[in-house]
Amino acid sequence: MNGKAMDSFVTTNRSEHTRDSEGRSLANRGSVAMPNPKHRTKGTGAGLLTKDTNILITGVTGLIGGELVRRLLGHEVGKVFCLIRPNPMGDARARLIERLRFSADDRTDRQGRSLEPVTGDVASPRFGLSDQDESQVAESVDMIIHCASELSFIHDERCRETNITGMHNLIDLARRCERRPLIVHLSTATSCGAVSHQCLGEDDGYDLDNGHHNEYTRSKAMAERVLRDSGEPCLILRPSITLSAGISARKFARAIVWFVPLLREFAALPVDPDSRVDIVPVAFVAESIMRLLQKPQLKHDCYNVSAGPDAASMCGPVSAFLDTFYKRVEPLILTPPSEWTKEKHRQYLGAAQQRKLFSTFRYYLPFLNMDVVYDNARLRAELGDDFPEITPVTEYLGDLLKLVARENP
Ligand SMILES: NC(=O)c1ccc[n+]([C@@H]2O[C@H](COP(=O)([O-])OP(=O)(O)OC[C@H]3O[C@@H](n4cnc5c(N)ncnc54)[C@H](OP(=O)(O)O)[C@@H]3O)[C@@H](O)[C@H]2O)c1
Numbered sequence: 572m573n574g575k576a577m578d579s580f581v582t583t584n585r586s587e588h589t590r591d592s593e594g595r596s597l598a599n600r601g602s603v604a605m606p607n608p609k610h611r612t613k614g615t616g617a618g619l620l621t622k623d624t625n626i627l628i629t630g631v632t633g634l635i636g637g638e639l640v641r642r643l644l645g646h647e648v649g650k651v652f653c654l655i656r657p658n659p660m661g662d663a664r665a666r667l668i669e670r671l672r673f674s675a676d677d678r679t680d681r682q683g684r685s686l687e688p689v690t691g692d693v694a695s696p697r698f699g700l701s702d703q704d705e706s707q708v709a710e711s712v713d714m715i716i717h718c719a720s721e722l723s724f725i726h727d728e729r730c731r732e733t734n735i736t737g738m739h740n741l742i743d744l745a746r747r748c749e750r751r752p753l754i755v756h757l758s759t760a761t762s763c764g765a766v767s768h769q770c771l772g773e774d775d776g777y778d779l780d781n782g783h784h785n786e787y788t789r790s791k792a793m794a795e796r797v798l799r800d801s802g803e804p805c806l807i808l809r810p811s812i813t814l815s816a817g818i819s820a821r822k823f824a825r826a827i828v829w830f831v832p833l834l835r836e837f838a839a840l841p842v843d844p845d846s847r848v849d850i851v852p853v854a855f856v857a858e859s860i861m862r863l864l865q866k867p868q869l870k871h872d873c874y875n876v877s878a879g880p881d882a883a884s885m886c887g888p889v890s891a892f893l894d895t896f897y898k899r900v901e902p903l904i905l906t907p908p909s910e911w912t913k914e915k916h917r918q919y920l921g922a923a924q925q926r927k928l929f930s931t932f933r934y935y936l937p938f939l940n941m942d943v944v945y946d947n948a949r950l951r952a953e954l955g956d957d958f959p960e961i962t963p964v965t966e967y968l969g970d971l972l973k974l975v976a977r978e979n980p
Contacts, residue, residue, distance in 0.1 A: 603806045603869040620864045625649035625711040629693055630718030634815050634823045637670040638857035644681045652708055654691045663688035673820040693719045693737035698744055709747045716755045717741055724934040727786035734790035742801045754805040760877055760945040762792040770880050772946045773873045784937045811877035811945050816852035816967035824971040830935055833928055835897055839904035839919040841911035844887030846942040849878045850964045858959040877945035882961045886939055892965040908940055
C-alpha cells in the first residue's frame with residue numbers, strides 16, 4: 572500500500588458507456604475459448620495456444636510485439652506469420668532479426684519452428700498483404716495477435732489511421748479467414764480517458780465520452796468499441812505504462828522516459844508527490860499474455876495487465892530515486908497542481924529555456940497527476956501462482972536512463 576486512503580482503492584462502477592443497448596457490459600461479454608469448434612481445447616488441458624494454432628501477429632518490430640514473438644517461438648505452436656511494415660532500412664526478415672537482437676535473441680527459428688515475416692501495413696485495406704500472403708493467412712490462421720499501433724501523443728491523424736482504420740481492416744481480414752480466428756487485441760489501460768484518483772477495473776475501461784488527454788488514448792478507446800461492435804471473437808488486453816526493462820534498444824527506452832533527464836533543468840514542478848502511476852516492465856506484460864494464452868479457457872474477455880494498487884509507483888519516491896541517481900544537490904520539489912500558483916510558476920519557470928521545456932511536458936503531466944491505477948485482480952485470479960513478478964520501476968529505471976544517455980551524450 573502506498574499511503575492512500577483505503578477507499579480510494581475501491582473500484583468504481585462507471586460503466587454507463589461500456590454497456591450495450593441491452594445493458595450487457597461491453598468490457599466483459601463472457602469467457603474466451605478458441606472460437607472455431609475444431610480448434611477448441613476446453614477440457615483437454617491444452618491452452619488457447621496449442622501446437623496446431625496458426626497465428627498472425629502484428630507490431631512485431633515494436634516493444635511488446637517483439638517480446639511476444641520471441642516467446643511464441645519458444646512454444647509449441649503452428650505457423651507464426653509476422654506482419655511487418657515495408658521500410659527502406661531493411662526487408663521484413665531483416666527488420667524482424669534486428670528487433671529480436673535487441674532482446675539478445677536473434678533466431679527466427681527454433682526446434683523446427685520458424686517465424687514467417689510478411690510485409691504489410693495495418694492502415695491499408697487487407698493489411699496491404701500480397702495476394703499470396705493473404706490467401707495463406709486466410710486459409711490457416713486461428714488467432715490474430717494485434718500489437719501494431721501508433722502511440723504518438725501528437726500525431727493525431729496517424730493515431731486515427733493506424734488504430735481505428737487499422738481495426739476496421741483487421742476485422743475485414745479476420746472475416747475473410749476460414750477458421751474464425753480469435754482476435755487478441757492489445758489495447759491500453761489508458762483507454763479509460765481523463766479520469767483521476769481511482770482504481771479502475773476492466774468494466775470501467777474504454778470510455779469515449781469521458782474526455783481524453785490525447786488522440787492516442789481516444790483512438791484506442793474507439794478501436795475497442797469497433798472490435799466489440801463487430802461481434803468477432805476477441806480477447807482484449809490492457810497494459811498500463813510499459814517500460815523496456817532489460818531490452819538494449821535506446822529507441823524503446825526513449826519512447827517513454829525521454830523527458831526524465833530534462834527534469835534536471837528544474838528546481839520545482841507541478842506534480843503531486845502522492846499521485847500513483849501504474850508502470851510495469853515489458854517482461855511482465857509479455858509473460859502475462861503468454862500465460863493467459865496457455866490457459867484452456869479464460870473466464871473473461873478483457874484483462875488489465877497492470878501493477879494495480881499494490882505495486883503501482885508513486886511520484887514522490889520515484890523523484891527521490893532520481894535525485895540520488897542524478898546526484899542532485901537540491902532535491903526536485905514536487906508541488907500538487909492545486910498548490911502551483913502563478914507566483915510559483917514565475918519563480919520556478921523564469922528562464923525561457925525552462926518555459927520551452929515545460930511546454931513539452933504538458934503531454935505527460937496529466938498522466939503523472941491522474942493518480943489512477945488499474946486493478947489487476949482478474950489477471951491475478953486467472954493466473955494464480957503463475958502471476959509474473961512485477962519488478963519495481965526504481966530497480967530498472969537507472970539502466971534505462973543510462974541507455975538513453977550513453978548513445979546520445
Ligand atoms: N508501451 C506502452 O507503454 C504500452 C502501454 C499500454 C498499451 N500498449 C499497447 O501495446 C501495443 C504495442 O505497443 P508497443 O509499446 O510495443 O509499441 P511500439 O514499440 O511503438 O511498436 C509499435 C509497433 O506497431 C507497428 N506499426 C505501427 N504502425 C503500423 C502500421 N501502419 N502497419 C503495421 N505496423 C505498424 C510498428 O512498426 P514499425 O517498426 O514499422 O514502426 C511497431 O512494430 C499497442 O497496441 C499499444 O497501444 C503499449
